[in-house]
Amino acid sequence: MTPLDIRNTHPSSLFLGIDTLYHIKNNALTYYQNLQLSYGDAVRIRLGPYRCWFIFHPSHIESVLATKANSFIRFEKIMNILKQWNGNSLLIAEGKSWKNRRRKVLPSFAQQRIPNYAEVVCNLAQEFTQSLISKVDTEGSHKCLIDNEMANFSLAIACKTLFGKSLGATSQPISEAVNCLSEIAYRETTSPFTIPNFIPTPANRRKKKVIEIMANFIQKIVSDRIEQRSSEEPDLLSTLIRHHDNNSTAIEEDVISLLIAGHETSGATLSWLFILLAKHPEIQHKVHNELDRAVGSSQVSYQDLKNLPYLNAAIKETLRLHPAAYALFCRQATEDVDIGEALIKKGDLVQILPYVTQRDSRWFKDANQFCPERFLGGESWPKYAYFPFGAGPRICIGQSFGMMEVALTAAMVLQKLSLSTTAGSFEETARFSLRPHQDISLLFSNRI
Numbered sequence: 479m480t481p482l483d484i485r486n487t488h489p490s491s492l493f494l495g496i497d498t499l500y501h502i503k504n505n506a507l508t509y510y511q512n513l514q515l516s517y518g519d520a521v522r523i524r525l526g527p528y529r530c531w532f533i534f535h536p537s538h539i540e541s542v543l544a545t546k547a548n549s550f551i552r553f554e555k556i557m558n559i560l561k562q563w564n565g566n567s568l569l570i571a572e573g574k575s576w577k578n579r580r581r582k583v584l585p586s587f588a589q590q591r592i593p594n595y596a597e598v599v600c601n602l603a604q605e606f607t608q609s610l611i612s613k614v615d616t617e618g619s620h621k622c623l624i625d626n627e628m629a630n631f632s633l634a635i636a637c638k639t640l641f642g643k644s645l646g647a648t649s650q651p652i653s654e655a656v657n658c659l660s661e662i663a664y665r666e667t668t669s670p671f672t673i674p675n676f677i678p679t680p681a682n683r684r685k686k687k688v689i690e691i692m693a694n695f696i697q698k699i700v701s702d703r704i705e706q707r708s709s710e711e712p713d714l715l716s717t718l719i720r721h722h723d724n725n726s727t728a729i730e731e732d733v734i735s736l737l738i739a740g741h742e743t744s745g746a747t748l749s750w751l752f753i754l755l756a757k758h759p760e761i762q763h764k765v766h767n768e769l770d771r772a773v774g775s776s777q778v779s780y781q782d783l784k785n786l787p788y789l790n791a792a793i794k795e796t797l798r799l800h801p802a803a804y805a806l807f808c809r810q811a812t813e814d815v816d817i818g819e820a821l822i823k824k825g826d827l828v829q830i831l832p833y834v835t836q837r838d839s840r841w842f843k844d845a846n847q848f849c850p851e852r853f854l855g856g857e858s859w860p861k862y863a864y865f866p867f868g869a870g871p872r873i874c875i876g877q878s879f880g881m882m883e884v885a886l887t888a889a890m891v892l893q894k895l896s897l898s899t900t901a902g903s904f905e906e907t908a909r910f911s912l913r914p915h916q917d918i919s920l921l922f923s924n925r926i
C-alpha cells in the first residue's frame with residue numbers, strides 16, 4: 479500500500495466551524511476533495527463543540543469501519559433527526575438493540591430469497607422498458623429526465639418487493655413524501671441549528687404532515703397483513719413479520735427504513751449508470767454486444783446475470799465514480815482510539831467519504847475516467863479503497879438486492895434500447911445521496 483500522507487496541519491475554521499458547514503452546503507464534493515489535497519489523509523476540523531476527523535486512507539477506514547468498529551457509534555445528533563420517521567429501526571439502532579434488529583431483518587435478504595425478488599424486478603423492468611419503447615416518437619427517440627424516471631421506477635420496485643403492492647393511486651403522494659423526507663434529512667443534518675418541532679413554522683408543519691402520510695401508509699399495510707395472517711407471501715414484509723414476532727412498531731420502523739434506504743440509492747445508481755453509458759457510446763456498445771451474445775432476444779432472467787460480467791463491471795465502476803452514499807453516516811468515538819497516525823479522542827466525530835477515496839489516483843489509475851475494465855481482472859487496490867456499500871458490521875444489508883435490481887433493470891432496458899445524450903457535461907447534486915442534477919435528460923432509441 480502506498481505510504482500514508484499525514485501532514486499534521488489542519489485547517490482553521492471560523493465561528494466554530496459555521497464556515498465549514500457553509501462550504502459543505504454549497505459545494506460539498508469539491509470541499510471534501512480539497513481537504514484531502516491540501517491536508518492529507520487525516521484532517522481534523524472544528525465543528526461547533528466537536529473535533530471532526532475526515533479520514534481518507536484505506537487503512538484508517540478499515541480501523542473505523544471494521545477492526546475498531548466497536549469504539550464508534552453513529553453520531554447521535556444525526557440519528558435523532560432520522561429517528562423522527564425511522565424510529566429505532568435497523569438504520570438507527572446501536573449496540574445490542576442494533577444486533578437484535580440486524581438478526582431479525584437479515585433473513586429477508588438471505589441469498590436464497592434474491593431470486594424471488596428478481597422475478598418481481600423482471601416484471602416491473604419489462605413494463606418499464608415497454609413503456610419507454612411505446613414513447614419512442616416518429617423521430618426515433620424518447621427524451622426523459624433520467625433522475626425523475628429512475629426515482630419513480632425504484633420506488634415502484636421497493637414497494638412491490640417490500641409489501642407486494644403497486645402504488646397505484648397513492649403513487650404521487652407517496653413519492654412526494656419520500657422525496658420530501660430525503661430533503662428534510664439533508665437540510666436538518668447540514669444546518670447548525672434547526673427550529674424545534676413545537677414551533678409551527680411552515681417547514682415544521684410540512685414535515686409533520688409528510689411523516690404522518692408515510693406512517694399512515696405503512697401502518698395500514700402492516701396491520702392489514704398481520705390481520706390476514708398471510709405470512710407466506712413472497713415479499714420482504716412476510717419474512718419481517720415472521721422474524722419480528724408480529725411486533726408491529728418494529729416492523730413499521732424497519733419497513734420505512736428499508737423503503738427509503740433502498741429506493742433512493744438504487745434509483746440514483748441506475749440514473750448514473752445510464753448517464754455514463756450515454757456519455758460513453760463505446761462502452762455502451764460493449765454492454766450491448768455482451769447482452770446479444772449472452773441473452774439474444776430471449777427474455778432476460780436472473781440466471782443471465784452471471785453471464786454478464788461486463789455489465790456487472792460497468793455497475794461497479796458507476797458505484798466507484800458516483801457512489802449514491804457519497805459520505806457514510808458520521809461516526810462518533812465512544813472511547814479514545816488510536817488508528818495509527820491519528821489519535822481520535824472520545825467524543826470526536828469521524829467522517830468517511832467513498833466519493834473521495836474511490837477517486838484517489840494512488841489506488842485507481844486514471845481515477846476520474848469511466849473504465850469498467852478495471853473490475854474485470856483481479857482487484858489491484860487495497861480492500862478499503864472501494865466500499866460503495868460501506869464495510870464492517872454495518873455494511874449495507876441490501877447490497878445483493880441493490881446490485882440485482884440495478885443489473886436486471888439495466889440488462890432489460892439495454893437489450894432493447896440505446897441511450898444517448900446531448901448534454902455536454904452533467905452536474906452532480908450532493909443531497910442526502912448523490913444524484914444527478916434534476917435537469918439531465920437522456921434519449922432512448924430502439925435498437926434495430
Ligand code: HEM
Nearest residue numbers: 739740743744747803806807866867868872874875876880
Ligand atoms: C445501489 C444501492 C445501494 C447503495 C449504494 C447502498 C449503500 C449503503 C451504504 C454505504 C450503507 C452503509 C452506511 C454507513 O455505514 O454509514 C448502507 C446501509 C444500509 N442499507 Fe444500503 N445501499 C443500497 C441499497 C440498499 C437496499 C436495496 C436496501 C434495502 C432494501 C438498503 C438498506 C440499507 C440498510 C437498512 C442499511 C443500514 C444497515 C445497518 O446499519 O445495519 N440499501 N447502504
